[in-house]
Amino acid sequence: MTLAALSSRDSTMVFRSLLQAFSSPGERVQMPAHLCDSMSPLALPLLALVDIETTFCIPDDADLEAEVAELTGSKVVAVADANFVLCTTPPPQELVLHVGRGTALQPQLGCRLIVSNESHEDNLTLRLSGPGTRPESQLSVCAAASDFIAARNLAVAHPPSGIDCWLVSSDGVVVGLPRTTHAEQG
Amino acid sequence: MGYVSARGGLDAIRAAERLVRRLRLTSESSWLEEDQILEKLRLLVDRVMGEAGLWAPRLAAKALRQSEGDATEAVHLLRAYRSTLPRFAYSESADADDVKVERRIVPAFQRVPGNQLLGRSVDYTARFLERQSDDMAREEAEKLRSEASGTPGDEGGEAHDNTDTTQRSPQRLLEMLREMDLVVDRRRADDPEPFDITRTPARPPAARSALLSSMTRADTGALVNQWYRNILGPDGYLHEVTLGEVRHGALDVVVRHPVTGLPVCVTSVRVTEVEAIEDLEGVDEDRTKFDVGYGLCFGHNERKAIAMANLDIACHRDAGRTQLEQSLLLTTDALDSAGFLEHLKLPHYVTFRSMIERKFAMRKARNRDAS
Known part of the structure; x- marks a missing residue:
């Protein structure tokens, strides 16, 4: 599926979905269906959020990276310098530990990591706690993502710096895992 | 008297959010059109755009309607919306x-x-509250409209004459x-x-x-x-x-x-x-x-x-x-100052409980010293 630039209305709708996902970690939030039907849902967060003043990188898909850069005018940079990083498969530990976490004074500079997350029979279930979670909040991730989750937990161990993650599935469901959320295997 | 902390309920917050929306949308008076806000409250629209840092008259009108006339809230809505918009290009320097x-x-x-x-400014008008009835005001407006339409080249109003x-x-x-x-x-x-x-x-x-x-x-x-x-x-x-x-x-x-x-x-x-x-x-x-x-x-x-x-x-x-x-x-900055002020309305149960405990501790120490 080819991508297309989002209208300001569509961009706002995607933004609202992502904001809702961060507000309620673990909640499955459906991104706008009409967009998910016509282009890769994984790219929607980038199409909505990056622009000529932000940087991004897609380390495992150069074609997708070039297409997003073309549509948004956003600059492609190295993983460590990127405001947004998209991974089409669960990222290895080294990558997660390499992305920017911001500083105590400028925690907003921490990277937003967008990760593909598909359902499998061998999915891991994570118990979530922290602001915005409910007592029963859970997150289901594919087994291959266990390294990613372990690295993510290390990356958020020294608040307020850290990273914020969205897990996106191919049907357009997004789940937020902000740095304030504690995730452990249940 | 004990001081007991409480936990705010998500359901109560959502109900309050729904109440604001329902009462705003279902009020008895007729729907407030964006054009009315743009024309009749133009200076308020300008002020909101200025403080929001976003030139978008229609969005400012929407924000004012949604905020029920609260200019600072309207500024907040516009700035929040603005922050979600991608930047496509930089403008050239304007002279x-x-x-x-x-x-x-x-x-x-x-x-x-x-x-x-001089143009359109209230600087030269007397500060008399106009108390004419709505009917009389409408009649006068109609008369002024017909006079303006009968004057060739005067669509822009008096301020545009001979300029x-x-x-x-x-x-x-x-x-x-x-x-x-x-x-x-x-x-x-x-x-x-x-x-x-x-x-x-x-x-x-x-x-x-x-x-x-x-x-x-x-x-x-x-x-x-x-x-x-x-x-x-x-x-x-x-x-x-x-x-x-x-x-x-x-x-x-x-x-x-x-x-x-x-x-x-x-x-x-x-x-x-x-x-x-x-x-x-x-x-x-x-x-x-x-x-x-x-x-x-x-x-x-x-x-x-x-x-x-x-x-x-x-x-x-x-x-x-x-x-x-x-x-x-x-x-x-309106959002900085109003935001900090309004955060005082959020629960401060823990901090206030610690303040009370310190008061009790100080009182206990003072009584011990006195005895």
């Missing part, structure tokens, strides 16, 4: 001399090039003063990138562009208060300030076409621009000359632009001796 004025006054000089153009191109782009008083060598020349040869306060908070000591940007987005009331405090308040030192220009007009916004690279006008914004002339009398200043402060903001908001121009020059002359720059940068 304030390209403003097509709808109003221009020069309080400092009676006869200036281009003349005075030629020269009057729309008049020479500045400042140019005259420069020709007379009466103004300190602070123009710089280089052209540094302006400080973007939407990306990085400005902190003193800040570039002049950061100060001007902060003031142009500041709360109008806060800026007027800062100016008045500077004049008559505890900071008090009397400035001999005269306004050189007060302008309100339209300015084109030009961007480079991403494909052709040619300049393209994408919209026109209205701005209020003020130049304030300050009489220099400090021991380390050139007393044979004047200096000039500058103010510019979105929409028609003369109060704000005048305060801004006066504070610009006051800040320059102050040169960090007082907290003026800090006050301007850190305390005049």
Whole structure:
């Protein structure tokens, strides 16, 4: 599926979905269906959020990276310098530990990591706690993502710096895992 | 009496959110159209756009309707929306001399090039509350409309009468003063990138562009208060300030076409621009000359632009001796100040419980010492 630039209305709708996902970690939030039907849902967060003043990188898909850069005018940079990083498969530990976490004074500079997350029979279930979670909040991730989750937990161990993650599935469901959320295997 | 902490309920919060929406949408009166807000409350729309830092009249009207007339809340809505929009391009630098004025006054000089153009302003109207009935007001409006339509070339209203191109782009008083060598020349040869306060908070000591940007987005009331405090308040030192220009007009916004690279006008914004002339009398200043402060903001908001121009020059002359720059940068933003104030309404159960416990501990220690 080819991508297309989002209208300001569509961009706002995607933004609202992502904001809702961060507000309620673990909640499955459906991104706008009409967009998910016509282009890769994984790219929607980038199409909505990056622009000529932000940087991004897609380390495992150069074609997708070039297409997003073309549509948004956003600059492609190295993983460590990127405001947004998209991974089409669960990222290895080294990558997660390499992305920017911001500083105590400028925690907003921490990277937003967008990760593909598909359902499998061998999915891991994570118990979530922290602001915005409910007592029963859970997150289901594919087994291959266990390294990613372990690295993510290390990356958020020294608040307020850290990273914020969205897990996106191919049907357009997004789940937020902000740095304030504690995730452990249940 | 015990002090027990409680946990706020998500369901209660959602119910409160629904209540606001339901009562706003289902009120008995007829639907408030955006056009009505744009036309009848135009100055409020301008103020909201200015403080939001976003030129979007229809969105500002929507925000005012949603906020039920709360200007600060409307600014909050617009800024939040603005932050979700991608930036596609940077505009070309605009020259304030390209403003097509709808109003221009020069309080400092009676006869200036281009003349005075009073335009649409309540400055010259009596402050009598009009208490005529709605029917009478409608009748008068109808009569005025028919009179206007019967006058060829008068669609733009009285202010547009007999106004030629020269009057729309008049020479500045400042140019005259420069020709007379009466103004300190602070123009710089280089052209540094302006400080973007939407990306990085400005902190003193800040570039002049950061100060001007902060003031142009500041709360109008806060800026007027800062100016008045500077004049008559505890900071008090009397400035001999005269306004050189007060302008309100339209300015084109030009961007480079991403494909052709040619300049393209994408919209026109209205701005209020003020130049304030300050009489220099400090021991380390050139007393044979004047200096000039500058103010510019979105929409028609003369109060704000005048305060801004006066504070610009006051800040320059102050040169960090007082907290003026800090006050301007850190305390005049409507969202910063109102946000901090309103956060006090959020639960403070834990902090207050610790304060109570400290009081009890101190009382216990005092009683122990007394016995």
